[in-house]
Amino acid sequence: MNQQSIPLLCATPGTRRELTSFHFGPADARQKVYIQASLHADETPAMLTAVLLRAQLAELEAQGALAAQVVLVPLANPVGLNQHVLGQFIGRFDLASGRNFNRHFHAFPGLLARAKETLGAHAGRNRELIRQLMREALDAQTPLTEFDSLQLALLRLSHDADLIIDLHCSLEAVMHVYTSEAGWPDIEPLARYLGSRAQLLATDSGAQAFDEAHSLLWWQLRQQMPATQPVPAGPAAVTIECRGQRDVSWESAQQDADALLDYLRWRGALLGEAKPLPELLMPATPLAGSAQFHAPCSGILVHRAKIGDWIREDDPLFDIVDPMTGEMTTVKSTAEGVFYMRRAIHFVTAGAPLGRVTGTRPIRSGVLLGA
Numbered sequence: 001m002n003q004q005s006i007p008l009l010c011a012t013p014g015t016r017r018e019l020t021s022f023h024f025g026p027a028d029a030r031q032k033v034y035i036q037a038s039l040h041a042d043e044t045p046a047m048l049t050a051v052l053l054r055a056q057l058a059e060l061e062a063q064g065a066l067a068a069q070v071v072l073v074p075l076a077n078p079v080g081l082n083q084h085v086l087g088q089f090i091g092r093f094d095l096a097s098g099r100n101f102n103r104h105f106h107a108f109p110g111l112l113a114r115a116k117e118t119l120g121a122h123a124g125r126n127r128e129l130i131r132q133l134m135r136e137a138l139d140a141q142t143p144l145t146e147f148d149s150l151q152l153a154l155l156r157l158s159h160d161a162d163l164i165i166d167l168h169c170s171l172e173a174v175m176h177v178y179t180s181e182a183g184w185p186d187i188e189p190l191a192r193y194l195g196s197r198a199q200l201l202a203t204d205s206g207a208q209a210f211d212e213a214h215s216l217l218w219w220q221l222r223q224q225m226p227a228t229q230p231v232p233a234g235p236a237a238v239t240i241e242c243r244g245q246r247d248v249s250w251e252s253a254q255q256d257a258d259a260l261l262d263y264l265r266w267r268g269a270l271l272g273e274a275k276p277l278p279e280l281l282m283p284a285t286p287l288a289g290s291a292q293f294h295a296p297c298s299g300i301l302v303h304r305a306k307i308g309d310w311i312r313e314d315d316p317l318f319d320i321v322d323p324m325t326g327e328m329t330t331v332k333s334t335a336e337g338v339f340y341m342r343r344a345i346h347f348v349t350a351g352a353p354l355g356r357v358t359g360t361r362p363i364r365s366g367v368l369l370g371a
């Protein structure tokens with residue numbers, strides 16, 4: 001195991017943060033796997049899984065069982081990790097700018113034009129050329145803020161990986177994954193090992209999330225480059241929501257670390273026989289089909305459905321009770337599917353997001369992920 005650090009841009013005198021990565025396996029291996037945890041900082045289920053992964057990868061490396069290079073970043077957001085305000089841990093948004101740490105990864109401007117000048121007729125060789133162009137694009141950027149330097153550092157570590165796994169957690173949630181339509185065949189076995197209860201697919205969520213900085217770039221290149229300059233399939237990139245923020249236990253972290261290692265074995269990144277694939281618990285559904293519910297009025301929020309429930313249209317999901325009059329407003333589902341996440345609050349303001357149910361038909365367009 002080799003530990004590396006990338007210094008982040010120093011925001012103010014006397015502070016200095018760095019992004020730490022652990023590198024396992026042969027650096028010249030044909031396959032590179034990149035795993036990061038807690039990009040939204042206050043995502044401890046993912047963090048604990050990374051702790052277990054680090055120990056297990058070190059052991060596997062000592063046994064000579066790694067067939068791929070594996071890069072693990074257990075704390076993908078040292079900036080957010082230090083944002084504690086009046087007793088609250090604020091990890092999702094950068095307090096300095098209000099920006100979501102997993103949005104607006106926008107690192108490769110002009111890459112398509114450069115690819116048209118550079119790529120040749122051999123797809124395998126073009127893979128290396130595209131990665132070279134990505135490196136050059138990253139090197140050409142000068143970050144203005146600590147936030148920018150963090151995003152840049154994460155892309156530097158991951159841009160040449162064949163598999164990119166971004167471990168997060170939601171608020172109150174079942175295990176679920178986000179990936180692209182093109183990436184789904186590669187990720188489906190991982191969803192099985194994880195016991196994932198919702199698989200949400202989108203080619204472009206409009207959010208420019210970390211996984212899409214990779215998958216969407218390659219997809220766009222494949223769409224836009226002529227047949228004479230073939231672009232191979234890009235990396236498999238996935239965002240995994242390791243249940244809800246409070247779901248921190250040795251059992252679930254071990255279960256998730258084991259599932260990730262089983263999947264790496266299935267891909268040939270680890271030596272040894274892969275465990276038989278479990279059943280896929282729920283079919284994949286379009287992210288554009290997931291119904292998002294908002295509070296029509298303010299009040300006390302009472303849940304009518306449990307996380308993971310199978311919901312039919314018109315099933316009651318939430319009651320909102322006016323604390324002055326006792327008047328009750330019920331929010332019913334407009335979709336049929338899995339109630340895969342909800343917010344962990346019990347008093348809502350008008351318009352507040354409440355939770356989501358997977359659906360089978362696309363019903364939304366534009367930016368498909370929340371702020």
Ligand SMILES: [Zn+2]
Nearest residue numbers: 040043168169
């Ligand atoms: Zn997150």
